[in-house]
Amino acid sequence: MNTIPLPRADDAHTAERCDAARNRRLLLDAATLLVGERGVDAVTMEAVAARAGVGKGTVFRRFGSRGGLMQALLDHTEREFQEAFMTGPPPLGPGADPVDRLIAFGRARIALVEVQGELLRAAEASSSNRFDVPARAVTHTHIEALLRAADVGGDLPLVAHSLMASLEATLVLHQWRNLGYTLDRLADNWSDLVRRVATPPTTDGRTVL
Amino acid sequence: MNTIPLPRADDAHTAERCDAARNRRLLLDAATLLVGERGVDAVTMEAVAARAGVGKGTVFRRFGSRGGLMQALLDHTEREFQEAFMTGPPPLGPGADPVDRLIAFGRARIALVEVQGELLRAAEASSSNRFDVPARAVTHTHIEALLRAADVGGDLPLVAHSLMASLEATLVLHQWRNLGYTLDRLADNWSDLVRRVATPPTTDGRTVL
Numbered sequence: 001m002n003t004i005p006l007p008r009a010d011d012a013h014t015a016e017r018c019d020a021a022r023n024r025r026l027l028l029d030a031a032t033l034l035v036g037e038r039g040v041d042a043v044t045m046e047a048v049a050a051r052a053g054v055g056k057g058t059v060f061r062r063f064g065s066r067g068g069l070m071q072a073l074l075d076h077t078e079r080e081f082q083e084a085f086m087t088g089p090p091p092l093g094p095g096a097d098p099v100d101r102l103i104a105f106g107r108a109r110i111a112l113v114e115v116q117g118e119l120l121r122a123a124e125a126s127s128s129n130r131f132d133v134p135a136r137a138v139t140h141t142h143i144e145a146l147l148r149a150a151d152v153g154g155d156l157p158l159v160a161h162s163l164m165a166s167l168e169a170t171l172v173l174h175q176w177r178n179l180g181y182t183l184d185r186l187a188d189n190w191s192d193l194v195r196r197v198a199t200p201p202t203t204d205g206r207t208v209l
Numbered sequence: 210m211n212t213i214p215l216p217r218a219d220d221a222h223t224a225e226r227c228d229a230a231r232n233r234r235l236l237l238d239a240a241t242l243l244v245g246e247r248g249v250d251a252v253t254m255e256a257v258a259a260r261a262g263v264g265k266g267t268v269f270r271r272f273g274s275r276g277g278l279m280q281a282l283l284d285h286t287e288r289e290f291q292e293a294f295m296t297g298p299p300p301l302g303p304g305a306d307p308v309d310r311l312i313a314f315g316r317a318r319i320a321l322v323e324v325q326g327e328l329l330r331a332a333e334a335s336s337s338n339r340f341d342v343p344a345r346a347v348t349h350t351h352i353e354a355l356l357r358a359a360d361v362g363g364d365l366p367l368v369a370h371s372l373m374a375s376l377e378a379t380l381v382l383h384q385w386r387n388l389g390y391t392l393d394r395l396a397d398n399w400s401d402l403v404r405r406v407a408t409p410p411t412t413d414g415r416t417v418l
Contacts, residue, residue: 131383154405158398161384165374174340175370189367196363197405 027052027062028076031069032115040118045069070119077116078135084108085142098149099198105143106167106190110183113172120169139164152198159197166193233271236261237285240278241324249327254278279328286325287344293317294351307358308407314352315376315399319392322381329378348373361407368406375402 030052034043045066049056063069090096091104113120143160152159165171167190175181239261243252254275258265272278299305300313322329352369361368374380376399384390 131380131387154401155394155398158384158390158395159402161380162375162398162402165377165380166371168374171340171370171374175367178340181367185364186367189364189371192363193368193371193406196408197402199405199408 023054023058024062024072027054027059027069028073031073032077035073035119036115040070043069043073074119074135077112077119078138081108081112082135082138098146099194102143102146102150102163102194102198103191105146106163106194107187109167110172110187110190113169113176114183117169117173117176121173136164147198150198163194163197166190232263232267233281236263236268236271236278237282240282241286244282244328245324249279252278252282283328283344286321286328287347290317290321291344291347307355308403311352311355311359311372311403311407312400314355315372315403316396318376319381319396319399322378322385323392326378326382326385330382345373356407359407372403372406375399 027048031043031048034047034051043066045059045063046056048069049059052059059069063072085092085101085105085108087093091100092108093101096104140157140160143163144156147156147159172183172186175186176183236257240252240257243256243260252275254268254272255265257278258268261268268278272281294301294310294314294317296302300309301317302310305313349366349369352372353365356365356368381392381395384395385392
């Protein structure tokens with residue numbers, strides 16, 4: 001039997017790719033800080049370059065346009081959030097009670113609005129169908145799985161939609177910025193809502209105390 | 210004491226206003242039928258005129274532009290819906306149990322999407338802040354009042370927001386048209402959701418059966 005050589009990584013090429021990934025990360029971190037500090041409108045190619053201490057050309061080479069940067073920034077945020085709820089520490093990640101994980105999920109999502117809200121809202125507004133984006137499918141699968149793990153009854157795919165609807169960035173931003181609710185109060189309402197949804201109604205619709 | 214003459218209605222003027230109101234109603238009914246039959250894109254000034262059997266000039270004089278017609282059409286739909294839940298027959302209107310009224314409200318709203326969905330979605334998309342429109346404030350007040358009447362606990366203004374979020378026309382249309390859920394199934398999920406929300410969770414978060 002002949003030995004088939006394993007493909008070897010090209011060391012120079014790998015180093016270059018590592019540099020590229022590190023640069024990309026550096027730029028996205030700078031952009032994330034800018035969103036948090038000055039809002040999404042402040043995130044220009046120039047501002048990101050200045051914040052990251054690189055030339056403007058580097059930002060353009062990496063993302064092509066402001067639209068490309070925004071998309072990358074949102075992907076980056078969503079990916080970090082997905083990592084946190086899929087593989088991070090409990091109660092958001094695996095290991096906690098599913099109802100507690102669901103509560104932690106919403107609380108983390110609401111807290112994220114403080115930094116990423118404008119970005120999330122921009123993404124919702126720019127999509128031709130704001131319900132038809134990959135990140136939403138991942139979230140939906142996660143919430144439905146937690147409801148199932150918690151033995152919640154009902155039409156779980158639709159219960160998951162209903163719960164997700166109250167976490168939409170556009171709604172949370174409106175409640176927080178326009179109506180003056182604190183993010184803590186919104187998070188407490190989420191916790192309460194999840195506990196109610198996780199408790200099936202009694203057959204006569206009345207409370208057993 | 211001198212007799213102060215009561216202001217008298219100008220009969221000719223009143224008749225003219227009645228005609229105007231009747232014409233307006235006729236045109237809006239024609240436009241509503243068109244939306245239901247052929248979707249919101251089919252609602253042009255010409256099509257409405259043809260459907261109502263009047264000249265195109267009449268439609269332009271009444272509404273100014275297609276945008277004006279759309280706004281009037283949405284106001285008309287919302288007004289009819291508001292009348293139904295505020296003063297119409299139970300269970301949507303007064304006289305029924307508040308939880309039953311809340312269930313009827315959502316079911317009627319979901320059914321409305323079949324005819325008015327595209328219009329409602331267009332209105333949601335065109336508003337600079339889709340949460341900041343008068344019709345939404347009326348709905349919110351109504352839902353919060355029903356929750357209060359049903360002795361539901363929790364942060365009622367926010368519970369009302371959460372419930373309303375799952376009735377948004379954009380979401381319901383996505384569930385129905387893109388995901389293939391029937392409107393009946395969406396309505397059943399709403400009923401179930403309301404019953405759960407109206408039942409407070411037990412203190413230890415577990416179900417008492």
